[in-house]
Amino acid sequence: MGGRQYIEAMRSALRSLWSQRPGLCPVCGLWCPGWTCGACLQRFAPPTARCLRCACRWGAGICPDCRQHPPALSACHAALDYSYPWDGLIARWKFHGELGLNSAWHGLLRDLPLALDDIEAILPIPLSTGRLAERGYNQAWELAKGLLHGDHRHKGLPQALVRLAEVPDQHRLSAAERRVNLRGVFGVHPETAARVHNARLLLVDDVMTTGATLSEAATTLLNAGARSVSAVVLARTPPA
Numbered sequence: 001m002g003g004r005q006y007i008e009a010m011r012s013a014l015r016s017l018w019s020q021r022p023g024l025c026p027v028c029g030l031w032c033p034g035w036t037c038g039a040c041l042q043r044f045a046p047p048t049a050r051c052l053r054c055a056c057r058w059g060a061g062i063c064p065d066c067r068q069h070p071p072a073l074s075a076c077h078a079a080l081d082y083s084y085p086w087d088g089l090i091a092r093w094k095f096h097g098e099l100g101l102n103s104a105w106h107g108l109l110r111d112l113p114l115a116l117d118d119i120e121a122i123l124p125i126p127l128s129t130g131r132l133a134e135r136g137y138n139q140a141w142e143l144a145k146g147l148l149h150g151d152h153r154h155k156g157l158p159q160a161l162v163r164l165a166e167v168p169d170q171h172r173l174s175a176a177e178r179r180v181n182l183r184g185v186f187g188v189h190p191e192t193a194a195r196v197h198n199a200r201l202l203l204v205d206d207v208m209t210t211g212a213t214l215s216e217a218a219t220t221l222l223n224a225g226a227r228s229v230s231a232v233v234l235a236r237t238p239p240a
């Protein structure tokens with residue numbers, strides 16, 4: 001390991017230790033009784049009305065886009081907007097291994113009206129094998145673990161949805177191009193096909209931009225016989 005890499009690794013370890021200390025808000029760094037302080041939540045994550053099907057900002061009910069083109073997802077929830085300060089925290093968590101933030105994210109996800117009693121299995125959006133080996137963890141599964149408590153603790157199906165191909169970077173693609181880019185990228189693992197068939201499933205992902213990834217995953221699961229597929233994401237990209 002070179003000197004610069006070593007310093008970066010130490011920095012990341014220290015940041016991780018810091019963010020694992022219970023009682024410190026990850027946004028302002030001040031003591032708080034929960035995992036994120038009320039003042040920061042009120043300032044940066046005020047209650048936001050979202051479309052029930054795609055979680056875009058929308059007054060109430062279903063947005064005009066979803067009414068015109070009903071999405072594969074039966075419902076979609078988002079805890080946050082993908083904007084300051086959450087975008088920076090999510091990048092540290094996702095790319096620099098600051099898994100101490102899991103607790104804050106779990107708290108936010110558990111506050112959403114996910115109706116988990118009606119859900120039979122919870123599935124993370126998978127990473128490709130290469131990306132998983134590089135990062136060491138699938139951030140979507142780290143999020144999903146926060147929902148596996150009480151009566152729901154056996155509902156996790158981390159291996160059911162598999163990524164069959166690596167997708168080139170989607171950042172510069174339009175929504176329509178992303179859909180084409182993702183076609184056929186997911187499959188259902190044969191060993192878990194029986195748990196997917198006729199089941200009500202919840203997909204979990206970290207950030208939703210156009211929704212193309214979740215839509216393709218939901219379509220794959222519906223084609224494999226799922227009864228319904230809903231989704232929850234930590235953060236939704238707000239309109240430009």
Ligand SMILES: [Zn+2]
Pocket residue numbers: 025026027028029030032036037038039040041
């Ligand atoms: Zn705070």
Ligand SMILES: [Zn+2]
Pocket residue numbers: 051052053054055056062063064065066
């Ligand atoms: Zn919508």
